[in-house]
Amino acid sequence: MTTTTVSFGERLRSGRRSSTASMVFTAVLWACMAIICAFLFFVLFTIIQQGVARLDGNLLDRQPSQIRPETAGVQSALFGTLWVIGLTAVIAVPLGIAAAVYLEEYADPKRWYNRLIELNIQNLAAVPTIIYGILVLAFVVRGPLSVGAVVLAGGVALALLILPVIIITTREALRAVPEEIRAGSLALGATPWQTTWKQVLPAAISGIATGTILSLSRAIGEAAPLILVGATTFITFNPDGVFSRYTTLPVQIYTLVPEDRDAYRDLAYATILLLIIVLLAMNAIAIWLRNRYQRRW
Amino acid sequence: MTRAEHDTVTPADKDATGEIAQPPGHVEVWRGNEHSPVEGAPDGVITLKDLEVYYGDFRAVTDVNVQFGSKEITALIGPSGCGKSTVLRCLNRMNDLVPGARVVGTVAYHGVDIYGPDVDVIEVRRRVGMVFQKPNPFPKSIYDNVAYGPRVTGMKVDSMDELVERALRGAALWDEVKDKLKQNAFGLSGGQQQRLCIARAIATSPEVILMDEPCSALDPIATAKIEDLMAELAKTYTIIIVTHNMQQAARVSQRTGFFTAEADEMGHRTGRLVEFDTTEHIFGNPSDERTEAYITGRFG
């Protein structure tokens, strides 16, 4: 009896100590996280180190130059980015939220056409971004609309690109609103739309805003589809409307790649830094929004 | 037992709004009808005839024939899964929200089948309000919670402030919240939230209020307050309450319906209305042995 108790007790104690294998395993998991963090800091450090020298007034004030990269700026690209993203938001946000509201609040998920729409959106979310460029090239830049390589084409391309992302994140935010809120509103004689507009959307607004900001920031950094819809042209003027020719910051960076003078490289890194600052600011707003207004039901 | 007052009116009494102008105080006693198997049937603000509810292929409730009386409290009791909440949710068509739910038979509100083709579900819900199991105030101010119903249904209101005050007084909540009407309703205690939901329901001036286990999430003191409030509200409104708590049914209701679920030969459990009578009768001298077994705690 006594011996059994002792050996059992020993086993209990040794079980509490972690074995070598499990310590190694924990260390490996830590290392994975550490490598990822290290890479992120390496990237950010490189960008800051290489870009900070040219992150000056000229960068914002001046236009691109093929002769004097030392003092050239990217003002036309900065304004082009603002125009394109503004247009993207105007197109994608209402349409994306509307589609999400339809799928979450109105659609019967058992119907084949609603399931088709859902599957379709999941697929669109993973279509390579450059394909959206081909689509807009074929239908908007050339083809039926033939508006040419203007802000409108860029805005449409990025809007279609982030539409599935906005739909998916908005649906998640709507799903987080408890069913009791809807039942309470409908039981008072509110219509489905009144319930959606006055109760569900306000309750989901922080989630929707977070998702929208994150997808817009994804669009800001996107270059591939815009290359196809003609943003690579050398532009030294700020766009003045949706039918104006344009370039954007990521495309501007891409066009600086073939140049091998150091001054161009510095300019490119400064532009990347500018872009990253804009993106980090948007990410910070989104994260803050989420933590600040996250509702616990 | 019937406290409702009735009268016969001619179309000429209808005023411009289509409502019927009648001074109060006319009496006509309801004596049941041939469809109702229930003795001492109340006047039938809502009448259920051969009601069956399906969720997909599953028959949740069958064979419910009952009439509810106006300005009294009717309690629906029975073991879990007996379909009493399902029946309650038919009365203002909240079952419409459940995918796959289907209602067979008749749910008549003053003789009008609310599942009829021309019926607007919103008009039904304006007249038949509902209070839920868990207090579900909207994430808005107390004031906006109460004003929500009148606003969305487009009620013509002289003074919203007055209406809100009247509804909150009606729900015995006014004194507790009058100084913080603009504060978020989530700051209230559970019992206060539930009374706010009652205030919200009566703000649209319904005729019938359905309550689905309104006290199950509350402590005894808050429960007592709600029960007192129900007795007060029954002077004006028809109240139908689903409750798990037999003492509560015995305390507050004038009539009680007992539901139970019985498995058929296939093993599917389907809820049925076993007995419907005055509360006194159900708890004192039930006619059906299943009721007696449940009341005395031998089953359920």
Added chain:
Amino acid sequence: MTVRQTRRSGPSASGDHFVLWQGPSVDLTQQRRRMGERVIKAFLVGAALLSVVVTVGIVVSLFAPLTEFFSHVGIGEFLFGTEWTVGFGNKASWDDKSWGVLPLVTATFVMTAIALLVAVPLGLGAAAFLSEYASPRARKILKPILEILAGIPTVAFGFIALTVVTPLLGNIFQFNGIFNMLAPGIVMGFMIVPTVASLSEDAMSAVPLALRQGSYALGANRMKTTVRVVFPAALSGIVAAIVLGISRAVGETMIVTIGAGLQPKMTLDPTQGAQAMTGFIAQIASGDAPEGSPVYYSLFAVGSLLFLLTLLINMISIRLVRKYRQAY
């Protein structure tokens, strides 16, 4: 027998409550016109249908030019040819070029494979760490790091692959050359780490607590529980995450265009530069491809192939996700 109404709106007998509806003459038909509701619903349906329109648009824009393309180029030549010289020679001529797409496909898959070698271990390690080991506080700090990594523009990643990672690797592996597939592959791996990690973590977190508790109750420690219980239970979700990562890597444009160069080359050697499918599309689009020229049509042929490949990969991923959602 009819029951009739007793009183209209007004204070009730007790004086406290207000009643609108008392009595039988009820009219439950629609009282207010709600045209707005219908218009709004039509708009919502329209917005949802737009996604279908977009898909149809993609298919039409990609596949319509293919008839012209394949009237000049054999399907077999396109799919199995090992030489791609579309960017050279006379712009208007179909005949002086080789139309074998395999070099582009090979380059895409070499870089995707390198990316997976980086992303799968790191992503799964991070997911296991976040789901099974990290305290809520650590998670609150580490998850935004993944989000920031996911938010870095790919053009910036491409630039870093070209100007920093390539010289670094050149020193280590003794190669010199501006373009190679190793650097963009590795950087692209880090780019898809957030995708793999966050989706795998979702799948691991979805494993019911009861399964874990059962494992602990049997005396397993955290490592055994993670490896033998959580990991197998979440496997289909994890595979779906990896598959989606593959799809993102195959479709990624900027990193491979900037880092791997514009030279189509049939090689498996990662120290060599080779043009990927997306790289070709980007190159042709940023140069001039006159509408109707052979080069212009080849854009759509490569685009279609890319679209079909990623579609196939996505469908596999969606299937797998459904499977693990159904399990619990």
